[in-house]
Amino acid sequence: MHLMETYRRLPVSFVRGEGVYLYDEKGNRYLDLVAGVAVNALGYAHQELTRSLCEQAGKLLHLSNLFENPWQEELARELVNLFWTRGRVFFCNSGAEANEGAIKLARKYFRERGEERYRIITLRNSFHGRTFGAMSATAQEKVQRGFEPLLEGFDYAELNDIHSVLRAVRKDTAGILLEVIQGEGGIREAREDFLREIQELCRAEGLLLLVDEVQTGVGRTGRFYAYEHYGLEPDILTLAKGLGGGVPIGALLAREEVAKAFGPGSHGSTFGGNPLACAGARVVVEEVKKLLPQIERVGKYFKEGLKKLEVGEVRGRGLMLGLELEKDCTELPLRALEKGIVINCTAQKVLRFLPPLILEEVHVEEALSKLRETLLGVV
Numbered sequence: 376m377h378l379m380e381t382y383r384r385l386p387v388s389f390v391r392g393e394g395v396y397l398y399d400e401k402g403n404r405y406l407d408l409v410a411g412v413a414v415n416a417l418g419y420a421h422q423e424l425t426r427s428l429c430e431q432a433g434k435l436l437h438l439s440n441l442f443e444n445p446w447q448e449e450l451a452r453e454l455v456n457l458f459w460t461r462g463r464v465f466f467c468n469s470g471a472e473a474n475e476g477a478i479k480l481a482r483k484y485f486r487e488r489g490e491e492r493y494r495i496i497t498l499r500n501s502f503h504g505r506t507f508g509a510m511s512a513t514a515q516e517k518v519q520r521g522f523e524p525l526l527e528g529f530d531y532a533e534l535n536d537i538h539s540v541l542r543a544v545r546k547d548t549a550g551i552l553l554e555v556i557q558g559e560g561g562i563r564e565a566r567e568d569f570l571r572e573i574q575e576l577c578r579a580e581g582l583l584l585l586v587d588e589v590q591t592g593v594g595r596t597g598r599f600y601a602y603e604h605y606g607l608e609p610d611i612l613t614l615a616k617g618l619g620g621g622v623p624i625g626a627l628l629a630r631e632e633v634a635k636a637f638g639p640g641s642h643g644s645t646f647g648g649n650p651l652a653c654a655g656a657r658v659v660v661e662e663v664k665k666l667l668p669q670i671e672r673v674g675k676y677f678k679e680g681l682k683k684l685e686v687g688e689v690r691g692r693g694l695m696l697g698l699e700l701e702k703d704c705t706e707l708p709l710r711a712l713e714k715g716i717v718i719n720c721t722a723q724k725v726l727r728f729l730p731p732l733i734l735e736e737v738h739v740e741e742a743l744s745k746l747r748e749t750l751l752g753v754v
């Protein structure tokens with residue numbers, strides 16, 4: 376009764392988790408296919424993650440960015456080693472914050488070069504976060520309504536329609552920001568040819584390519600970064616959600632030349648990249664690197680199983696999957712809880728699956744059988 380009613384919450388109280396399962400206060404077990412919306416990448420009570428966090432908590436939780444921070448340095452080295460080129464990292468605490476940083480960096484990059492280019496093209500149905508910059512980038516009326524005036528400088532184009540992107544380019548356009556698979560928008564995949572044309576457009580016009588991998592990043596799609604599937608070369612990339620395995624952390628990566636536009640005092644964060652969050656993320660990155668083949672394999676198996684249900688279109692890659700139903704699915708997560716699975720409905724009609732990345736084939740079997748029960752007589 377004391378919380379703002381910003382969320383529609385399901386009537387269940389989870390008290391602990393283990394592996395891919397959650398337990399409520401009565402001891403009932405649920406197979407979790409949402410993982411805190413792509414956050415709990417290693418599932419629950421992961422031994423190495425727990426050990427690392429406890430050990431770090433006993434030494435140093437927080438350290439101001441006034442001081443050297445080897446935890447950030449080590450994590451950044453890992454992230455850059457996995458990036459397509461040399462780059463640098465800025466740490467923050469969430470996806471929205473990472474995108475705010477990305478927007479600021481894109482503007483600053485052109486200012487430093489003495490060019491008046493600041494506008495950013497984003498795509499319909501995208502989701503980039505709830506803060507003013509990120510919300511203004513989010514081309515969805517339902518997210519923006521009531522909060523106008525929005526931040527100036529965003530132009531919207533259609534996903535998979537290169538002509539609409541070309542029409543949105545102006546002489547003061549700085550870059551294009553996109554998700555290679557729209558998550559909140561309903562697991563909508565950017566087509567390979569569309570992304571190739573975007574990349575070519577960016578090269579030809581000197582635009583920055585900003586890829587929002589807050590949901591797709593850190594192994595979710597079977598590659599460490601989802602852009603790798605398409606051979607993209609992003610100038611700026613954002614991460615959050617799965618990166619900390621449950622500890623809040625976000626990151627902004629940029630290739631070296633772009634990153635240089637942020638000098639001392641240009642951007643900052645009090646909590647960003649504190650030792651606790653970095654200690655957690657280090658373990659997540661290590662473990663996810665080993666899990667990539669499994670994510671790809673189990674993801675394919677899950678996707679095939681969803682197709683066999685024959686209830687709607689199945690989309691997505693790795694362990695980021697969507698099943699679009701003919702009708703509204705907002706009531707299904709509650710029904711699913713009664714069957715012992717946690718699922719999510721997004722964009723009205725899309726069941727979205729973002730399980731912990733440690734998911735195995737046996738869990739997929741269980742998921743599909745319980746999903747079949749949930750859908751029985753409904754679709």
Ligand SMILES: *Cc1c(COP(=O)(O)O)cnc(C)c1O
Pocket residue numbers: 468469470471472474502503504505554558559587588589590591615616
């Ligand atoms: C969730 C999400 C965000 C916002 O992240 P927060 O941590 O909630 O601020 C931004 N972009 C994408 C693609 C997301 O899925």
